[in-house]
Amino acid sequence: MDLAEVRARYDAEMRRGALPEGLGAVVERAGPVVRQSAPGLGWNAVLWSELTEETADSVIAAQVAHFAGLGADEFEWKLYDHDGPADLGARLAAAGLVPEPPETLMVARVADVAAEAAVPEGVTLVPVTDAAGVDLMMAAHEAAFGESFPRLHHQVLTRLAEAPETLAAVVAMADGRPVSAARMEMPPGAGFAGLWGGGTAPEWRGRGIYRALVAHRARIAAARGIAYLQVDASDQSRPILERLGFEVLGVTTPYVWCAA
Numbered sequence: 001m002d003l004a005e006v007r008a009r010y011d012a013e014m015r016r017g018a019l020p021e022g023l024g025a026v027v028e029r030a031g032p033v034v035r036q037s038a039p040g041l042g043w044n045a046v047l048w049s050e051l052t053e054e055t056a057d058s059v060i061a062a063q064v065a066h067f068a069g070l071g072a073d074e075f076e077w078k079l080y081d082h083d084g085p086a087d088l089g090a091r092l093a094a095a096g097l098v099p100e101p102p103e104t105l106m107v108a109r110v111a112d113v114a115a116e117a118a119v120p121e122g123v124t125l126v127p128v129t130d131a132a133g134v135d136l137m138m139a140a141h142e143a144a145f146g147e148s149f150p151r152l153h154h155q156v157l158t159r160l161a162e163a164p165e166t167l168a169a170v171v172a173m174a175d176g177r178p179v180s181a182a183r184m185e186m187p188p189g190a191g192f193a194g195l196w197g198g199g200t201a202p203e204w205r206g207r208g209i210y211r212a213l214v215a216h217r218a219r220i221a222a223a224r225g226i227a228y229l230q231v232d233a234s235d236q237s238r239p240i241l242e243r244l245g246f247e248v249l250g251v252t253t254p255y256v257w258c259a260a
Contacts, residue, residue: 015048041154044075077255097255103232106246117215120207128169140178144199179204184217191227
């Protein structure tokens, strides 16, 4: 792949050209940023920015004021390592946004990802199509990470209700209980599908569930004619994804502002 070309397309389609996610969400261009504003438990975020050393601080302050004025309890500034200026992360931190662990932005052509991977013995992959399935997803995430995700629960339910064609979610069941779950988000008209989740209960790690979940979603993406798969990869998933044909496009760090 020409990674510079793919990154430019990713920025154009998934950041500058992002579509609203969730009930009542609005994506708008506000000068040199693109942001999503959403009510309730929806996702509030700055998705893209084009800042300079002269403009960065005032634009950051304007986004804090915007989301605070909406009464949002938090918003995320999704910083990529190719965003400017070079010290944007430090400026976000100085404005009160807290960095979360960085993730590696990885991408692969759908045609290059192995769509066949053996599901471990004793494991069944079950599509998520309703509220009961979302409950199983959340139980799997809690088993994997030891915490609950009410905001994600709301967002997945909303997407299933409003735009089910843009979501493919699946739960890995073993011994009658959920041990892993993952989803793929497919914005209409975009050349990229985003892979999310895949965390697995400790006793089931290292058995190939994550690989099987990637292959399951790759088959769906291929059937939909989607060109690329994209992952914000943790240090644990990056080696698996590299073996599956994914390449590094950059690094992304979420900076999160929380209301006092």
